[in-house]
Amino acid sequence: MKLKKLGLVINPWAGVGGPAGLKGSDGAETVQQALEAGVEPQAQKRAATALAGLADFRDRLEILCFANDMGETVARDAGLSVTVVGEAASEPTTPADSERAAQVIRDSGADLVVFVGGDGTARNMVNALGDDFPVLGIPAGVKMHSACFAISPRAGAEVLRRLMAGQLVDLREREVRDIDEKSFREGRVSTRHYGELLVPEEGHFLQAVKNAGREVEELAVADVAADVVEDLDPETLYIVGPGSTTLAILDEVGCDGTLLGVDLLLDGALVAEDIGAAEIEAAIEGHQGPVKIILTAIGGQGHLIGRGNQQFSPAVLRAVGRDNLIVVATKTKITELGGRPLLVDSGDAGLDEQWSGFIRVITGYRDAILYPLSNGEFE
Structure with a gap:
């Protein structure tokens, strides 16, 4: 396929609950909590990164979108031709709103x-478009x-560039899964297949389905923890x-940590549980010793x-530094990647590039x- 009219649907509040440790962003109440915690929404920034790759094609590409933060603002800022529908x-x-935007577009x-x-x-795209619209x-x-x-957004930009250039890109059905956020916040992961979407599949630029299974051999995990x-x-700290x-590490110390949140460990004891980016930054600033x-x-x-x-916001990552990152994974988890690299997609392209390279696991x-x-960058 070769693109002439590209639809754009932005969920302006996507991911806003992550830095605040809220495990998701569903619902107006969650969005409000995140904003009150000082979280700055990132969806616009990530959309801008993806659209930046289309600058060379602005004379022959039209963006169809909804007004303001649902697409118009970012597309106009990118210098693209915009039709608000x-x-x-x-x-x-x-x-x-997301479903109606997709259908109208x-x-x-x-x-x-x-x-x-x-x-x-x-899931909104499945509801609105089914499995036969790319x-x-x-x-x-x-x-x-x-x-x-x-x-990553940059990998998405590369897929779009290839489509604009008329390169052969396969369209394949790809799985959509989702979890119940309420259960997730209570420490229970229950994912289910929700449907399929027709996606331009271009090699290593698309992510795999998350492996929902418990990571393998308990003995291997125990060895890592030890x-x-x-x-x-x-x-x-x-x-x-x-x-x-990582929870097995806290278990080994004798602490009851959180499976799905971020905890702080100091001198064999938990000093904070299930905290967000702002609290992590404050803890780093308040600690006099090393931080990892x-x-x-x-x-x-x-x-x-x-x-x-x-x-782990870019500010947190920069404050701690790559050299103070301890990465743990069983060999089974690494083998299941099939030679694909570990990935960093922090939302800060400069940091992602700086942190790319070989790392000890x-x-x-x-x-x-x-x-x-890897930051998912391409040759």
């Missing part, structure tokens, strides 16, 4: 709809288990990210930063490997 019925916008003659959001927005997701949410997203705990320094592997981050990757996808752990007791960490 509607507007949101409410503020803040709702899932109904399709009916106005779009060749493809790009949507900016997370799994909830992907779409591409630009990741901006907290929960991104689905396989319809580019691995290795990390043996080297813990009582003067160091450890910022422990989400995941069953302990993270594990999402099974199946390989995202180390930027999926389900947006509490603890895979067992006194067992570690060097493995590539």
